[in-house]
Amino acid sequence: MNAAEPRQALEDQAALQIDENGNLRHLLTLEGLDKGLLLDILDDADTYLTEPGSLPAHNRALAGRTVANLFFEPSTRTRASFDLAGKRLGAEVLNLDVNTSSRKKGESILDTIYTLEAMQADIMVVRDASAGVPAYIARHVKPHVSILNAGESDVSHPTQGLLDMLTIRQMKGAFENLVVAIVGDIRHSRVAMSAHHALTTLGVGELRLISPPVLEPDADKVKGARILHNLKDGLADADVVMALRIQRERIGNLDGIPGIDEYFATYGVSHESMKYARPDAIVMHPGPMNRGIEIEGSLADGPSSVITKQVRNGVAVRMAVLDRVAKAMAARQ
């Protein structure tokens, strides 16, 4: 894989996701997926939710299938929820330990993929720090195999976008009249990009992206959204407030980023700053959280917070996506 290949793989990836029968084959990005498909996935995910304390939903939809989790970046929520989602649908789930895998001996990512393909892994869930890797893999696997993007550099995190949409819909209903404010390191956030893709398609009333100037996104990547630097303006009468952490692992030079106390005072989502939002506004965070930096800990644990609901919805959304690509796979075979 030369350095340019993954970036090139991003071109036309939206079309690559849909198979010859018009079904979802890979989930690489929410950009370009139509509204009906997004809503169908959310509807499917709703059917996998049960009350906390009761037994989780499970069936045998993926019996005989093998799901391989390949996380070349750290993860708690996404990896655990794909693991549970696969098992609750009856799949064999392989969690490759990347730190002890042969990639450490110089094996290429495609050789790793071909090795797992030979073991009849049907669905590969991929997280990688380099842009374009999920699409690059998708272009090289056998026709029956599906690739699911579990977080790609600062480009996108489609299943996170879906679980965020499910949570917003459960709490607020239709998207059309909502003001959604996302606060923090927008520039390096794949979560913000997938939220932008989904909210745009779903027809959100207004999307505001609030950050220090040094962490603002490129305007051409967030068309239709308002870019703001003032928290009071950004949160004014918002229905939904999502806090994002500073993605230090993706920032080469931290110059210009305020220190912790100044950042919390200026951009922290707190009891104080939430007074600008609507009284019934919900507070979201994709995790992992840095309490006391981008979000006040007691707010994250309080009644307006839907953060644990996001996590619960994450398993349901991943079950819905796995079930959908497995059905599409069966129809191709």
Ligand code: CP
């Ligand atoms: N939100 C999210 O992607 O969390 P993890 O990094 O823990 O998977």
